[in-house]
Amino acid sequence: xxxDIETKRDGGVLDPERIGRxxxxxxxxxxxxxxxxxxxxxIFIRGMNTAELTAWTRAMINSGEVLCFSGQxxxxxxxxxxxxxxxxxxxxxxxxxxxxxxxxxxxGRGLGHTGGTLDKLESIPGFRTDLEVPVFKRIVxxxxxxxxxxxxxxxxxxxxxxxxxxxxxxVASIPLIASSILxxxxxxxxxxxxxxxxxxxxxxxxxxxxxxxxxxxxVALGGGLGLRVKALITDMNQVLGRTAGNALEVxxxxxxxxxxxxxxxVALVEEFAAQMAVLAQVAETVEEGREKARLTISSGAxxxxxxxxxxxxxxxxxxxxxxxxxxxxxxxxVFPSRRDGFLxxxxxxxxxxxxVALGGGxxxxxxxxxxxxGLVMKARLGQRLSAGQPLAMxxxxxxxxxxxxxxxxxxxxxxxxxxxxxxxxxxxVL
Amino acid sequence: xxxDIETKRDGGVLDPERIGRxxxxxxxxxxxxxxxxxxxxxIFIRGMNTAELTAWTRAMINSGEVLCFSGQxxxxxxxxxxxxxxxxxxxxxxxxxxxxxxxxxxxGRGLGHTGGTLDKLESIPGFRTDLEVPVFKRIVxxxxxxxxxxxxxxxxxxxxxxxxxxxxxxVASIPLIASSILxxxxxxxxxxxxxxxxxxxxxxxxxxxxxxxxxxxxVALGGGLGLRVKALITDMNQVLGRTAGNALEVxxxxxxxxxxxxxxxVALVEEFAAQMAVLAQVAETVEEGREKARLTISSGAxxxxxxxxxxxxxxxxxxxxxxxxxxxxxxxxVFPSRRDGFLxxxxxxxxxxxxVALGGGxxxxxxxxxxxxGLVMKARLGQRLSAGQPLAMxxxxxxxxxxxxxxxxxxxxxxxxxxxxxxxxxxxVL
Numbered sequence: 001x002x003x004d005i006e007t008k009r010d011g012g013v014l015d016p017e018r019i020g021r022x023x024x025x026x027x028x029x030x031x032x033x034x035x036x037x038x039x040x041x042x043i044f045i046r047g048m049n050t051a052e053l054t055a056w057t058r059a060m061i062n063s064g065e066v067l068c069f070s071g072q073x074x075x076x077x078x079x080x081x082x083x084x085x086x087x088x089x090x091x092x093x094x095x096x097x098x099x100x101x102x103x104x105x106x107x108g109r110g111l112g113h114t115g116g117t118l119d120k121l122e123s124i125p126g127f128r129t130d131l132e133v134p135v136f137k138r139i140v141x142x143x144x145x146x147x148x149x150x151x152x153x154x155x156x157x158x159x160x161x162x163x164x165x166x167x168x169x170x171v172a173s174i175p176l177i178a179s180s181i182l183x184x185x186x187x188x189x190x191x192x193x194x195x196x197x198x199x200x201x202x203x204x205x206x207x208x209x210x211x212x213x214x215x216x217x218x219v220a221l222g223g224g225l226g227l228r229v230k231a232l233i234t235d236m237n238q239v240l241g242r243t244a245g246n247a248l249e250v251x252x253x254x255x256x257x258x259x260x261x262x263x264x265x266v267a268l269v270e271e272f273a274a275q276m277a278v279l280a281q282v283a284e285t286v287e288e289g290r291e292k293a294r295l296t297i298s299s300g301a302x303x304x305x306x307x308x309x310x311x312x313x314x315x316x317x318x319x320x321x322x323x324x325x326x327x328x329x330x331x332x333x334v335f336p337s338r339r340d341g342f343l344x345x346x347x348x349x350x351x352x353x354x355x356v357a358l359g360g361g362x363x364x365x366x367x368x369x370x371x372x373x374g375l376v377m378k379a380r381l382g383q384r385l386s387a388g389q390p391l392a393m394x395x396x397x398x399x400x401x402x403x404x405x406x407x408x409x410x411x412x413x414x415x416x417x418x419x420x421x422x423x424x425x426x427x428x429v430l
Numbered sequence: 431x432x433x434d435i436e437t438k439r440d441g442g443v444l445d446p447e448r449i450g451r452x453x454x455x456x457x458x459x460x461x462x463x464x465x466x467x468x469x470x471x472x473i474f475i476r477g478m479n480t481a482e483l484t485a486w487t488r489a490m491i492n493s494g495e496v497l498c499f500s501g502q503x504x505x506x507x508x509x510x511x512x513x514x515x516x517x518x519x520x521x522x523x524x525x526x527x528x529x530x531x532x533x534x535x536x537x538g539r540g541l542g543h544t545g546g547t548l549d550k551l552e553s554i555p556g557f558r559t560d561l562e563v564p565v566f567k568r569i570v571x572x573x574x575x576x577x578x579x580x581x582x583x584x585x586x587x588x589x590x591x592x593x594x595x596x597x598x599x600x601v602a603s604i605p606l607i608a609s610s611i612l613x614x615x616x617x618x619x620x621x622x623x624x625x626x627x628x629x630x631x632x633x634x635x636x637x638x639x640x641x642x643x644x645x646x647x648x649v650a651l652g653g654g655l656g657l658r659v660k661a662l663i664t665d666m667n668q669v670l671g672r673t674a675g676n677a678l679e680v681x682x683x684x685x686x687x688x689x690x691x692x693x694x695x696v697a698l699v700e701e702f703a704a705q706m707a708v709l710a711q712v713a714e715t716v717e718e719g720r721e722k723a724r725l726t727i728s729s730g731a732x733x734x735x736x737x738x739x740x741x742x743x744x745x746x747x748x749x750x751x752x753x754x755x756x757x758x759x760x761x762x763x764v765f766p767s768r769r770d771g772f773l774x775x776x777x778x779x780x781x782x783x784x785x786v787a788l789g790g791g792x793x794x795x796x797x798x799x800x801x802x803x804g805l806v807m808k809a810r811l812g813q814r815l816s817a818g819q820p821l822a823m824x825x826x827x828x829x830x831x832x833x834x835x836x837x838x839x840x841x842x843x844x845x846x847x848x849x850x851x852x853x854x855x856x857x858x859v860l
Contacts (some may be wrong), residue, residue, distance in 0.1 A: 005599035040469035044439060116578035168468035171434035184671035367640060 003023070016055035023059035028155040029320070032123035033164055040161075041169040048175040053217070053375050056175070060183035061149050061225075063377075067104070067133065067189035071141040074280040075102045077185055078272055080196040081214070082114035084352040085239035085377070086406075087249040089147065091256040092405055094305035095273045097144025098296035101280045104140045105147040110361045110369065113202065113352025115244065118149050119361075123247035123327055124372030128317030139312045140377070144305060146313065154187040157419040163375045174210070177397050178195030182225060192253035192279045194272050195219075197426060200237035202348020208427060209232070214428045223271040230275050233428040234331060236266060238346045239383045241265040242281050243359045243375010245395060247326040264425055269292060271426065277375045327372035329395035333402070335375075335409050337385040343413060344420040346381060350412035351392075357404040358396055373397055380421040431455070431465050432709055437680065438472040438690040446485035446755045453489035455518045457587040462810040463594055466773025470591075471598040476497070480528060483647070484654030484674040486605070490613035493587035497534070497563065497619035504710040507615055510626040511607075511634050511644070512544035515669035515807070517679040518698050519547045519577065521614075521686040524735035524770030525703045527574025528726035529719075531710045534570045535577040536584070536618050540791045543632065544785040545674065548579050553757055553801030565611055569742045576743065584617040604640070608647045612655060622658035622709045624651075629857060630667035632778020638663070638857060647860045660705050663858040668776045673792045674803010675693075675825060677756040684750055687733040694855055700724060701856060704843065724798040755803035759825035763832070763841050767815040773843060774850040776811060780842035781822075787834040788826055803827055812852040815845060 006020055014022075020394060022039065025031040035306045044266070048056060069075050076096065080086050093103045107129075110116035127147045131139070139146035141283075152159070156178050165171045185193050195218050198204070199211035215231035222229025241262045243252045255261045273296075274289030283289035296302040307317040319325045357359045359370035378390040391413055393406060431763050431842055444452075453460040478486060506526065510516055523533045537559075540546035548559045551588065557577045561569070569576035572842045587609050595601045615623050625648050628634070640745035645661035652659025672680045672691045686699060704719030713719035726732040737747040749755045767773075785791050789800035810821040815821070819832070821843055824835060826833075 002597065002599055005471075009471065009599055032597075034467040035464075035598055037464040037468040038471040038600060041435075041439065041468040045472070045475050164464060167432065168465055168739060169432055169439055170468060285795070 001031055001124065005039050005042060005366050007034065008039060008046055010206050011046045011265065013049060015050060016050050019052060019055040021058040021158050021286055023056060024063065027063045028158060030370060037164055037168040037170070040165060040176065042274055043176060044123050044170045045175040045366045050220045050224055051219050053061070053175045057179040057183050057186070057221060057225060060155050060157040060179055064155050064187060065133070066187050069102065069104065069137060069140065069149055069152070069189050071102065072319045073102065073191060075104055075140070075190045076280055077188065077190045077191045078194040078196065078276065079104050079181060079185060081198050083163070083198040083236040083240060083250065084113060084115065084202040084348045085241050085244040086115065086198070087120055087241060087253050088265060088272065089214060090120060090250065090253040091148060091261070091265070091269050091302065092272055093145035094257065094302045094309060095269060095296050097274060097305050098301045099273060100282050101279050102140050103145035103278060104136065104147065104188055104190060105303070106150055106184060107147055108150065109365070112363070113349040113356065113361070115246070115249070115361065116353070117147060118341045119369050119371070120246045121147060123250055123372060124310055124315040124319055125325060127310060129368055139309070142306050143312045145309050149182060151345040155183040158183050159183040169236050171327070174217050175349050176216050177214060177219050182218065182227065186225055192230070192276070194232040194276050196272065197231055198236040199233055200235055200348060200423065201346060201353060202239070203236035208217065212428065219430050230279050231430040232271070232426060233276065235425050235427060237350055237423050239340070239351055239375070239377045240268070242377050244351060244355050244377070245358070245375060246369065246371040247328070248266065248374040248376060248395065250319065250326060251323045254303070256262060256324070257297060257306055259297055265305045267425055272298050273297070275429070276329060290375070324405070329374070329397055330370040331396050333394045334390045335392045335394055335406065336388045337391050337415055339387050339415055341385060341417050343379045343381055343383050343385060344416045344418070345392070345414035350408045351375065354405045354408035354412065357408060358394070358401050370397060382420055431461055434489070435465065435469050435472060438469060438476055441476045443479060444482050445677055446481060446657060448607055449482060449485040450489045452488060453587050454493065455725040457493045457590060460532065467594055467598040467600070470598060470606065472596060473606060474600045479577050480650045480654055483605045483609060483651050485830045487609040487616070487655060488611055490587040490591070491616050494585050495583040496617050496619060497584070498533065499534065499567060499570065499619050500822070501532065503532065503621060505570070505620045506622045506624070506706050506710055507533060507535050507618065507704065508619045508624040508626065508706065509615060510612060510663060511628050512626045513666040513670060514543060514545065514632040514778045514785070515674040515679065516545065516628070517539070517550055517671060517673050517683050518695060519690070520680065520683040521695070521699050521732065522551060522702055523575035524687065524732045524739060525699060525723050525726050526706060528721055528731045529707050531706060532570050533575035533619055534566065534615060534620060536580055537576065537577055538580065538805060540622055541795060543779040543786065544668060545679070545782070545785070547577060549799050549801070550676045553680055554740055554745040555747055558743050559742060561743065562632040564725060569739070573606050573738050573742045575739050580614060580858055584837060586615050586712065588836050589769050602648050604644050607644060608651050612651055612657065615652060616636065616655055620657070622706070623652065624659070624706050624709065625659055625661040626702065627663045628666040629663055629852065630665055630778060631776060632669070633666035642858065645858070649860050660709050661860040662856060663707065664700070665853045665855050665857060666778055666852050669778060669781055669807045673804060674785050674807070674808050675788070676799065676801040677758070678804040678806060678825065680749065680756060681753045684733070684753070684814060687727060687736055697855055705817055705859070717837070719723050724818060726793070749783050759802040759804070759827055763824045763826070764820045764825055765822045765836065765846055766818045767821050769817050769845055771815060771845040772849050773809050773811055773813050773815060773821070774846045774848065775844035777842045780838045781805065784838035784842065786837045788824070788831050812850055
């Protein structure tokens, strides 16, 4: 290990076989934390080339169980680097299932300003995301899609490495991020992945060049692992859709599947479904894929599929026709614009922090989440507003949370006299 | 700590007050190894500026006891970065004491190819280097010089940091080396230090630019700490003097003090003594210092002073007139040149490894050292040799050690037809 740390420290290239022994040795406890943290810092600063990164990720995959689906494929997943109001996975999974794509989706929880797919789904009464692997596999094959949380048996090296990175300032490294994402996805037995790399004020990557670099790294690493990866760089400079908050986002999901969803969420669901249809060879062109995806929605088939998934995972499918069955915040209040002008900018991370302050997100992984609270956004970037016109509706439970929530919101919106350039929804497709 | 690691990771500058808390927190066990190793790797790659390094070193000094001498000063020390055959400290200490400079010298043991002053002195029957601090201080004030090993009470942060650096490939960092050296020296209560930075095939620094960088860093750091540091960059491309091996080097020390030492050792003793005399303001010029130093040797005063130091430290001063009282290897054998030609190059590290293979050095810190074995060198760089002419005399105890010893020596000497350029003994004075 010592000479390997030296090699990476000095910007050299590690031998793939040695990398396998390093990752395995660390997972087994033979390599101590203090050596791995020196190695991680050297990797953070010096980087890894594709061959190194492939070997590193493969070793992470091989540190645990690798799922194998026995049914007719294809098995694909979609993963987002996280944002505010990003509920795309919820409507996308049943749309894909209707296109004949199996979706064994392993998702995460919200942390900091970003929300999590699991928290959103768990706002549905009875919905379980902690299913055992055999149950997960059965639901994927029977219902076409199933969304659960990370299991301890898949890529255990990632859990141990992530915990160490989290305390040694080695999280924000593109190769380490890419290996963390793809190791878990590849271990879940999929053959292809659509990566939604978010960029902007509410994303992990604020600069386009970083997002582009991560997207390129993910595509290249996917190639090395034999996993087909399509990456889209999409905008996170404003809340995606109209809602940020767990139950509120489930309601919006149902609106999307009923054909009345907000344009940006609908556009991403259709684009992702179309790209994945081509990846899975169930459509010849993206345009054909987009048409087929639209049909799954307009026919009501994707909505019905969503209901079957909810039921299969123990949830109350009655929410589809009666959103009153979802948790509802007892109180609401308008957050108004203080002046006339154009909505020029949103600091989306601050809006996410407002949701956390409401109790709808987590500061620490062990925090509990209130499924009912959240924000309904009332303005889009570039929109003209009058003083007093609502920017958002705050759905809250406790009066005491409001001062911090409003503090975050006050600093989140920039309203000015000039019409701003509004960023495109999709920045790039790799 | 997390944000401090981030700062250094990204090449930023750490706040001096934060540095104090980091070093103290690590010494106290409040900061775990895995965070400190990430920090050390970030420092290794990104470096530290003089203000950061001064704060880091000061915190190391303050992690333990700081000695305070109550007698008439000045109190100075000399430190070498280590080499093969470097016995200069042994004759230098009594020469300095004769010049009126007190020398509280805290030295190290040999490790790997480099020898250690303590091991050399301990070949003198009865000589003790593990004296308690009060005894050490008394001998310095009474005998003018005393040479002991590192004590646990001085700069304990260094011991803990060094152990971590040793297993995380963060040893060879110029700021970390400089802080390790100067923290221990400053804690010993001296007001000035002569640093002998070795460069060449037997030195830690093989390239002149690295040696120069370390020397500059030491001088600047000394300035920050209020410690006058003079640095000389001296040659380690051949064994210093004629001997490499513990008792053999004591014998050579006595020769130097008797006026019959080899030219290179004598030159360094005189030059160092002269520079330190100027530093301590007991001479106005280096030339005056050199003259005074020569006089301490030609008068026999330095030899007598050496005897008093040996006695004060429990050793048998009878070795001065009877080297037969020192341990002697039972066997010896010539190592000959295999061809005619000029001695063009010595790989001094390999010669040091030959001494280790004889049992005269350490592979690991816990190894015991055989004081009797070693090499007597028979040729200098640039010398013309005939095939069969001795390059060295091997003084050994066990036949079984010889194959490895000869293997090292065979690969250590380059003999060729061209007269080589011989490097100067002193490369630079800072």
